[in-house]
Amino acid sequence: MNMKHLARTIALTLSLSTAAHAADPFDDKFRQLDELLPTPTTTRTASGAPGHAYWQQRADYKLRATLDETKRAITGAGTVTYYNNSPDTLHYLWVQLDQNMFRGDSDNRNISTLPSRDAWQKGGADGVKFDAIRFAYESRAFDGGFKIGSVKSGDGRPLHYAVNKTMMRIDLPQPLAPGAKVSFAMEWSFNIPEASVIGRRMGFERFDKQDKNDLFEVAQWFPRMAAYYDVAGWQNKQYLGDGEFTLEFGDYDVEITVPADHIVASTGELQNAGEVLTAAQRARLKQARTAKKPVVIVTQAEAEAAEKSKATTLKTWRFKARNVRDFAFASSRKFIWDAQGMKSGDKDVLAMSYYPKEGNPLWEQYSTQAIIHTIEQYNKYSFDYPYPVAISVNGPIGGMEYPMISFNGPRPTKDKKTGEVTYSKATKYGLISVIIHEVGHNYYPMIVNSDERQWTWMDEGLNSFLQYLAENAWEENYPARRGDPRDIVDYMKSRNQTPIMTNSESVLQRGPNAYAKPATALNILRETVLGRELFDFAFKEYGRRWKFKRPTPADLFRTMEDASGTDLDWFWRGWFYTTDAVDVSVDGISEYTVSTQDPDIEKAWRRKLRDAEPASLTEQRNKGMPRRVDAHPELKDFYNEHDDFTVTNADRNKFSEQQDKLEDWEKALLTSGKHLYLVDFSNVGGLVTPLVLEIQLASGKKTIERIPAEVWRYSPKKITKLIVTDEPMVGLTQDPFWETADINVDNNAWPRKLTPSRLELFKTNRSGPDLMRDYNTPLKTKAAPANGVPETPKAAQ
Incomplete structure (x- = not known):
């Protein structure tokens, strides 16, 4: 195949792949978000930054x-x-x-509301949990x-x-x-x-x-x-x-009056420690500010002693907090209290944990350490934590954030019979994760003050993304639940979805939609679309611009584009405004090599292809049969010695004449030995995405080719891509690292890969309900009566 013919073939293939869907309305996945975003003003600029007239x-x-x-x-x-x-x-x-x-x-x-009556009646009986009915009553x-x-x-x-x-x-x-x-x-x-x-x-x-x-x-x-x-x-x-x-935002001066034996954890700095803490507690608190590990301010022994006798008098704790948007506190005589100082930029921060004895040994080991880790990691990607304290409180609220203070739930389990205290792996990492998440909320939305009543994802999604980065920095193989693209796949292929850009009160499946999906989207934007350097610079710029201010989604979108120097409208539209999913299919591959035009090479190549064809069934069965020309050799002539692949002098002369007309660079292309592949891709899921191609060559070598999402700009449903290799390609995989949240990896490879699984075998259960057997089952009694003779159950009388 000469080069001009190859070019025409490729052009024709590309045009056909687009023309096949020409009848469909063109869905421009890369059109700008102008019709969806508010018009820039002097308050909020087109770059995503606060304008010169910004106010709050x-x-x-x-x-x-x-x-x-x-x-x-x-x-x-x-x-x-x-x-x-x-x-x-x-x-x-x-x-x-x-x-x-x-x-x-x-x-x-x-x-x-409740699930439909049909949902209640699945399994043949109506039912609801005790807790749900209790809630309905109470x-x-x-x-x-x-x-x-x-x-x-x-x-x-x-x-x-x-x-x-x-x-x-x-x-x-x-x-x-x-x-x-x-x-x-x-x-x-x-x-x-x-x-x-x-x-x-x-x-x-x-x-x-x-x-x-x-x-x-x-x-x-x-x-x-x-x-x-x-x-x-x-x-x-x-x-x-x-x-x-x-x-x-504002300044708070708050007095909290509680029983005299209570310990209070609160937003802000304690103003009257001398009135509410003992001398020993004040000394420990001072020591904690420069300590290298948590110092216990109120010990477990002191907390247990306080539980035994309740105070009849009151104490007033006074706190002040500057430039915060809310104020919360916790109070109990059960609190153990530990603290450790740390640096955040040029500021001193006191990380503190409050928990009842029921939280140990888990809380004394991990809580304050998790607070410090959170601030260290979030500072890298946002801005230095600006407040003087950061608090984690163990109590009945599983996870909730307020300025400088968070409520976090996980505890060990105490065996009711043996009294042994243990905790599961899920509890341990659940505690660390919830503390990272809730303390992390100090950044989003307690400082970058988004409108949570309107957009849940702007605080939960951004914070879940940073939580994922902090979890990865805690230890290798940390069991993070949100952020990795493979963890969002089940949700992305489910039907019961709303776009991320849905009002907070109308979101379906709040956890996947407002936490996991935006966290995953940002991770994909960081790792696959922009790369870490561009993303981290832009995301940090968003935090710098909007700390102690109130951003909207448009301000985030515009800032990320402005600071990264990348048009991301396609990304925001697909991930945030639709429920489309990533599902790219490798539909087919055609292999080409460049024709050398040398008849000695090309006719030999075509003979080799012919010889590689399988023999027909007739040819196989006729093999060895007597042939007339074998019995009469005189019937053989020139054409029995030569076939269509015989090179003639005329062929050689023509080739020589063509070579004389070519320039050196054209001759080099003819002898390059490159392998060309036309690969057809379909966008089955609708969400455009970069292509990440793992190309496996005959020698065993593997290479990665990354193709920007703009490859879909002219044809968002089907495209054909030319891949050139130095040696034969034996395999191709799209998204080999599962980094794009592709919901169906079965169609990602050529040749197709088998999916391993297990088939479980079960015996048929032929027995059904037996009312007579169940009626006559002996009744279990809790204890024998006073005469020592067990009572005969009525059913057995």
Whole structure:
């Protein structure tokens, strides 16, 4: 085949692969996101950075809270100073009353649904878990929600307010002009829900039915200013349970009054250690700041002693926190407390853990170490942790984050018979992972302050991605659950999906959709699309631009493109705006070698191909039969000695004449000995992706060829790629490292690879229910009666 003919063949093949689908509407996977993203403004620029006119509101709080341990209730009061930094005049303020979700008549309770009746009845019987029925009963009966005592202006005059479910509007007596501020005071109270029964993101834990040595994790405990910002105005969407919180930054001065024998863990720095800690505890705390390993501030022995006798007096703990968007605390006499200092940039940070004895030995070994590890790793990819403390608390909340403090659940298991305390591998790594995740939330969204009420993935997905990087840095073969592309495959090929860009309250399968899928997408963007250097620079730039500000999805998308120098609209569209999946099929391969045009070589090559063809069945059966020409050799002539592959002098003369017309580089191509392969690929899943091709050659050598996703730009469904090798190719695999989350690797290889599995054999169970047998089964009794004679069960009488 001459070079011009080869070029025409390749061009024809490529055009045919596109023309085959010319009748279909062209789906441009690489069109820009202009129709989906908001128009850039002086507040939010086209580069993804805050504009010169960027603004955000601020709210400072001075609060008091008293914990009534007996009633399991909070009474609070405080003053809010609200700063209007917007260009708008405000006539009213919106405040979040998230505790109202615990009211029996809340939307959260009223809109809850169950699986269909068909789903309930699979297996032939209706059924539901005890916990679900208990929740249904208790959530209606619990006296939850804020009871607002008063709302007053700075001069003590009552302010008109209106409660709309989980939101409260406060009407201002005078319009709040741009650049002005206003203060108002509030009083409130609420009952704390039991976390294991109806709590969510906060609550108390009951350790013993008789003893009220409870552990309290308290959040959403005061009316909090709703966010007001350029994109959404007032973010006053109702709190339905899934969409979390978006809040304004401010300074907090908080007094927390608790039983005198309680230890309090809190957002902020303790201001009155001399009033609430013993001299020994203060000395240990000082030692911990420069220690190389955790120092125990409150020992297990001290905590166990406190459990035995309850204090009848109260103590007030005072904390201050600067530039935070929320405030939470935990309180219990059961707390063991350890701490260790570390450096974050030029700042000193105190990493601290609080846990009951039920958390040991797991918590004393891993909690504070996990906090320090998290900050060290997240600093690499974001910015230096800016706060003075970072806290992990063990309690009834499985995992929840607040500024400087997180609530984390895993504990060892105590055998009820032997008293032996053990923990599983899942519990160990579950603890480390949840601490990394919840402490990591300090970065996203506690500092990079995204709107969680609208976009769950902007904090959970980004944080899960960084969690994956931190887990990999903990130890080799860490059992991470989210981030590796192979772990998202089952979800990506499932039907019950919503796009990542779905409102928080409407997301189906919240864990895979808002945590795992965006984490995996970012990992693929880092490893396969951009590479680590470009990705890490761009992602860190996003954190630098938006720390202590409120970004939107568009700001992330635009920043990543701006700082990486790469058009990624195809990536955001496919991964974030659709439910398409990666499924690339290797459909077929044609092999070519360049014709030398030398008749001695080419005719020999064609004879070799002919000889390699299998003999027909007739030829096989006729082999050895008598032939006339064998009996009469005189019948043989020139054509019995020569065939179509005989080289003639005319062939040689023609070749010589052609060679004289070629330039040196053209002659070199004819004798290059290269092997050419036309490979057909289909995009079965719909999500365009880079091609990662492992090419195996006859010598056993393997090479990797990486082809950008733009290879699909003209034909997003089918393409043909030319591959050139120095020796014959014997195998080709698309996505050999499973790095693109391809949902069907069975069609990724040429030649096709067998999938190994196991076939389990079972005996047929021919026995069915036997009412007579079951009725006459002896009744088991817990203990013999006083006379020592076991009672005869009625069924056996």
